[in-house]
Amino acid sequence: MRWTLYVDLDAYYVSCELRERPELVGRPVIVGPPPEAGPSRGVVLSASYEARKFGVHSAQPAMQAARLCPTAVWIRPDHEKYGRVAGEVRRLLARFSGHVVPLSIDEAALSIDAESVEAVRAVAEQVQTALRTDLALPASIGVAATRVVAKIATDRAKPAGIVVVPPGEEAAFLAPLPVRAIPGVGPKTDELFRAAGVTTIGELAARRATDLARRLGPSAKYWVRLARGEGTDPEEEESGPRSRSTDRTFPADVARWEEIEGAVREMAEDLARGLEKEELRYGTVGVAFRWADFTRSQRSRSLGAAAEGGAPLEAAAARLAHELWEAELSGRRRPIRTVSVRAERLSARTLRQVSLDDFPPPDVGPEAQ
Ligand SMILES: [Mg+2]
16 A cells, blocks of 8 residues: 655754754754854754753744753854755655655655555664664654645654554544644634634534535635544645745835845845756745835746756846735835745756666665665
8 A cells, every 4th residue: 555654854954053063962952044144033943852841942033042941052044055955855755756756955756666664664674773873864754545644643753753644543633733734724723723612623523514614714624634634635735845045134115226236136045046956946936025114025926837957046036026016116115124035836957867766776675775
């Protein structure tokens, strides 16, 4: 039977850095703008599990993290490195499956054929061991018949664990978990579930989709089916990586177009380099501004055919940014706090080449190690 192995690298950016600085293993490490570089309005990108014990987490303001964990070692983010390592991970995973779908820079879903729970668990252990020994990257792995249940299992496996959900046991596995454990259920949806009297996935399974749809919209049907272990939309299962983005918070709010354009072009170039390393093409480009008053505006555009390289991304991002900026000039004229550039509708650029050229000869494959 066919399984999905959902691989999620633990504290990915930190792990990429520890490969080069093994003396820091076991210490609180934070990837983000170092506080000694001066007061910053940036955020934590990733924190080691030792730093998390102090309450540090990703997306937290760097200043707050520095207060919570004064002994942490800070490392400046190196996105080019993270993209390069993601490419190494993809080539490693391709040794185990001809069908690897990268879902974010540190997550991928693998299709694996195996006859039993024991057999698929053994494959998951091999993948985990190969990531640790060949690439020095700790990973958590969830295994199930569908991608979404495998993803939920992965979250339960963190850090560095393996959780297998046998077919037929999905509903029992999910029942005690909070609805927040479902990918795509954020604080807002969680609130709506609470208002409807649903806090666990088990409670969700007992409800009728039509009753919940009034509050929760058409997704209610999908969630109830998932909660009952009834499988999911095959299209969702097949879909590839969703997006990559990069953002920059300016040291002080910016009101000059030249400065904004320079930042957008630089970020687009950075993002394109990362995609190049990951061997991904993109079909849609988006730009978002967070204004000084913390409200947000965004705009995105499809490029038609999938593009690769820096030029189309940079041109589209600069154009979108200019449109947003012009619209603002005719109205409220707020300065900008944070800029984000995003690439969406990603597809593997050289999946064929990866599987043919980079496949190791049989004598050094995983079986021989
Ligand atoms: Mg991760």
